[in-house]
Structure formats: C-alpha cells, structure tokens
Amino acid sequence: MSSKDEKNLTQVVDKIAKMDEPRRSTMQRVHDVITAAAPTLKPRIWYGMPAYAMSASTPALITLRNDERLNLAITEKAAFRAAGGVDGQLMPAAWYFETVDDATEKRIAEIVRSVVD
Template sequence: MAHEESGGFTEVELAAIRERAAELRAEKGGKKAAAGLEDLLKSIRAMPEDQRAVAERVHVIVSEAAPGLRPKTWYGQPAWTDADGKVVVFFHSSAKYGTRYNSLGFEEAARLDDGVMWPTSYAVTGPLGPAEQEQIAQLVRRAAGATN
C-alpha cells in the first residue's frame, strides 16, 4: 500500500483510523455486546463474496471454539476480545486494505506463546477446508486459554 507523496496516510489508512476512533467512542459510551456482534456482522456483509464466505466461516469457528470471546470490530474489521476487552483474534479482508491475501491474526492477549518465536498471523487465500477449519479452531481455543 503506497503512501501519499507527502509521507502521510493513504485514504484507506485514514478511513481505518476514523473507524477505530468511532469504535473507541462507542465503547466509552457503554456500547452493548449485541451492538458489537451487529457491527462485526455488518463488516462481514460489506466484504466481497469470496472473502465474506471465509469471514463468515471464521466467525462460526471462533464462536464455537471459544464462546467466551466477544465479537466486535477493530479498525472496521471482525475481531473477538477477551473479558477485559483486549483483542485476541482478528480477521482482515484483503479488499479492505488492498492486500494480496486475507489475514487471520492474533494479538498479544492470545495465549499462543511457544518458546521464543511463534506465528501471530496467517494468510488466508481461499475457501477453508476441513483441515484449515480444525487448525483455526485449535489456534483459537489455545489463544483463548482453553485447555482442550
């Protein structure tokens, strides 16, 4: 993603910043969990069909694998938080940022630590098969602190 010649943010980056600011204002205003879910579903509905199908599947996987995580948006994209409101898992649509692939990622609140180095983000280039779905479920359970 190229920056403007001035070295400033691109329009896409500025839009993401504005979305995040609106999310923070809503949270500060006591936004209800149901509104977080509706925002997440709205962000998924706005994606192109192929990415929407992947994001919808990720949402189902996260909801089933770690029912204690709360859905919301983060920079206008689907995310799931722990009880403290910290993002654990997120999904970024490639269309949103003009990138080559969708990303499934984990933030610092995720409990994925494994030695001195471990992956925190995965490229998702197509439909999720059974093996990928199980891998995501295992990662999400682990990230959320589930022991099974």
C-alpha cells in the same frame, strides 16, 4: 448477551456482510468457527476489523483482516508462548488463507482455543 455485546456482534456481522464474494462466505465461515471454538469470546470491531475479545471493554485477542489476502491473527494482547523446537523463541501470530476447507477449519479452531485456554 448484553446490549453492548449484541451491538458489537451486529457490527462484526455487518462488516463481514459488506465484503465481496467469495471472501464474504469465507470470512463468515471463519467467524462461525471462532464463535463455536471459543463461545466466551465477544465479537467486536477492533481498528476497523472483525475481532474477538474476552469482553466488550478489553483489547481484542484475535483479528480477521480482509486486505490483499485474508488473515487470521493473534494480537499482542494474547498470552504468547514461545514455539520452541526449530522456531526457537518465535511465536506464530498470523495465518493467511484464501479459502477454508475442513482441515483449515479444524486448525483455526485449535488456534482460537489456544488463545483462550
């Protein structure tokens, strides 16, 4: 891991550590899921949010927000595929959550892998 990647990872971990409980634990769990599901993604801060990109110098593909609700989002920089079916041309791009159970963890991992595959 390069020194830039290490610095960026530290910034993301610090950002999560500054959150109040129980959100801190939830966001840490989501961070762990993202880094395990797509180890090639590099954590970084993107517009003040924990985010994940292909490199330290490329735009973020996935962001985590800690606003009124917790949010996992795919940025416009990710390759979008139309959802098809009843959703037509719409592409799901954001998911809100308050807690993470095993099923939600599995779905987050699927979403993250779909961005990097």
